[in-house]
Amino acid sequence: MRRTDPEGHGPVRYGPPLPDDGLPVLPEIAAVLAAAAGRAESEPVGGGTALLEAACGYWGRRGLPTEPEQAVAGPGAPALLLGLTFALGGDVLVPRPCAAWWAPYARLLGRPVFHVATPAECGGVPDPYALLETVRRVRDEGGDPRLLVLSVADDPTATVAPPEVLHETVEAAAGEGLYLVSDETWRDTVHAPHDTVLVSPAEMLPEQVTVVTDLAGAHLPPGWPAAVARFPAHHAGNGLHARVLDVLTALGARVAGPVALAAGYALAEPEPLTARIGAAVHLHARVAAAAHAAAVGAGALSRPPQAGRHLYVDLGPLRAGLSSHGVGDAQDLEDFLAARLGMPAPGGHRFGDDLAALRVRLSTGALLAGTDEERAECIGSPTPLELPHVQRALIHMKSVFDDLRDDAQRWESPR
Known part of the structure; x- marks a missing residue:
């Protein structure tokens, strides 16, 4: 999603699609x-x-x-x-x-x-x-x-x-x-x-x-x-x-x-489909829980994800650090996080939220990205979070959020 001009701040044609599951077709x-x-x-x-x-x-x-x-x-x-x-x-x-x-x-x-x-x-x-x-x-x-x-x-x-x-x-x-x-x-x-x-x-x-x-x-x-x-x-x-x-x-x-x-x-x-849906839900639940832990561990706000392949994160508590990167609203945050995380991070304004609020939707499917073989391995693994490509993606996400927390602490006014 490219940066939009001020008059078209977040137009419909750049709206985000439904979160992908990141898995091969059954x-x-x-x-x-x-x-x-x-x-x-x-x-x-x-x-x-x-x-x-x-x-x-x-x-x-x-x-x-x-x-x-x-x-x-x-x-x-x-x-x-x-x-x-x-x-x-x-x-x-x-x-x-x-x-x-x-x-x-x-x-x-x-x-x-x-x-x-x-x-x-x-x-x-x-x-x-x-x-x-x-x-x-x-x-x-x-x-x-x-x-x-x-x-x-x-x-x-x-x-x-x-x-x-x-x-x-x-x-x-x-x-x-x-x-x-x-x-x-x-x-x-x-x-x-x-x-x-x-x-x-x-x-x-x-x-x-x-x-x-x-x-x-x-x-x-x-x-x-x-x-x-x-x-x-x-x-x-x-x-x-x-x-x-x-x-x-x-x-x-x-x-x-x-x-x-x-x-x-x-x-x-049929049974093959229900088995696949159950396995995919279990996989995305685990990845979403890990992503949620990374976000709230850095001081962001987010309700624990209960469904879907996504989570919604409020980075308002980290505003001071984000401001040092030129992030002042949800469109800025979308651009900044998409570049830092290497994955789509549509801002809350795409979902009717306030443009001034620093909120984003993050999709778990993007954290499973890899070769066809790596993505197929995710669905059958008893420990998907330990697969190298998934582990790298989660570590990278955690480091991005931790860096934002550190930036915010540096820029906060002393008490």
Whole structure:
């Protein structure tokens, strides 16, 4: 990500992609795609029968019974969110920070986007009292808030919202008549699934929630774009479902035929895939914990990562040292850390956070980078943090953070 000019400080076209897993493609799913390479026919808009039935099975195993007429597939979650935003109309509410791709689609449609502070416990969902105050203020100013986008397993903060916090937020949203889109891209990447309770808003408010899942979260490589959406049953979701299909049709937003077959295979969750997902989650949990320890050990602030392949770090306590390097805001920090770490370090402003705040999202996949053989070794190793290329990357990260801590201590005013 190159430095942007002052007027375009962090424009959309430099927005960060979803965190990569840094691993080779699973051979079994690569074989499915390869076998489908000769498929000439197009996948229907919204997804074919086999793909939608696989999606229904996926949600059913997670306590969300679904019929094919409630489901839609698209070439990535952004296309689905664009369709939903257009179909619902009105102003959009999102937590601060939020996934980098949420707000641009509303702005593309000319819809105002309002960021709402998150609770102390987690990111991904607005604080219920802050949500009520924001809705009141927007309406007092003549706005029309209709849609709240949230995420229980969050990008960028890598936290999982506790059910009681989520329940309060959902209740507040329902009381204000808001429709909810729940981005559940990262729900299958929870680091400690037996110790972490993850509840979908669709379980709490079934008639006012659409669930969106981008398969790049856990099931497919990011370069194979596919996502699925689950609408409320019966009359509550029928009209919205139809309007979203209209948008996808107008955009020609279809899942590529070979990718659709790979997505159907992935959503059916055969044993090779579930084993790979489990191993990858365990690997990234360990790497994220090591990266988190390096950051907080140097004095930075970060909630312990609970899901995904990333962590969100606040380097505000090290501002004095960073200032000596010319770092004054999140864009400066992005440029500085990307150069020092040798990996993408998108600033918090990419996620709707304050430009002045010194926050970044760091991805664990970049710490696994190496040859194909080295990356494959990561997934099967009982001690991945001791592999030479991973160990070098973590040592380098720790040294960068430690240097910043030392710089900050040197520049702090004596007491």
